[in-house]
Amino acid sequence: MHTDTAPATGLDTPVPVLTPSVILVTEAAAAKIKELLVEEGKADSGLRVFVQGGGCSGFQYGLMIEETGAGVGDQLFESNGVKLLVDPVSLSYLKGAEVDFVETITGGGFTIKNPNATSTCGCGSSFSA
DSSP states (O other), rough: OOOOOOOOOOOOSOOOOOOOOOEEEEEHHHHHHHHHHHHHTTTOEEEEEEEESSSSEEEEEEEEESSOOOOOEEEEEEEEEEEEOHHHHHHHHTTTTTTEEEETEEEEEEEEEEESSSSEOOSSSSSEE
């Protein structure tokens, strides 16, 4: 987790500080994420954004509600009022990415626009870098 020393609070440990995000969450995605967090009764939780091996192009994106907080090495960001947690390996693939929520005739879903992807597959959830 990225930490900066915040103004003195009487504690001996640094206070985690949300930093400007290197991953953008659009207003549409932020609204949907906040709605889902409230529905789940987890309004104070954040969204973990990650990359894992797999998919038809080599890597696939993942999004999940993170209730337990930051893990070792995680970076904590904020974008459009949403807390994002990203592990160091995923961060290297996701710098500059944009999380969006798109409504279509067939339904809605989250999409990730990633400037680091050299190719993507037809499903939109897999990429190569």
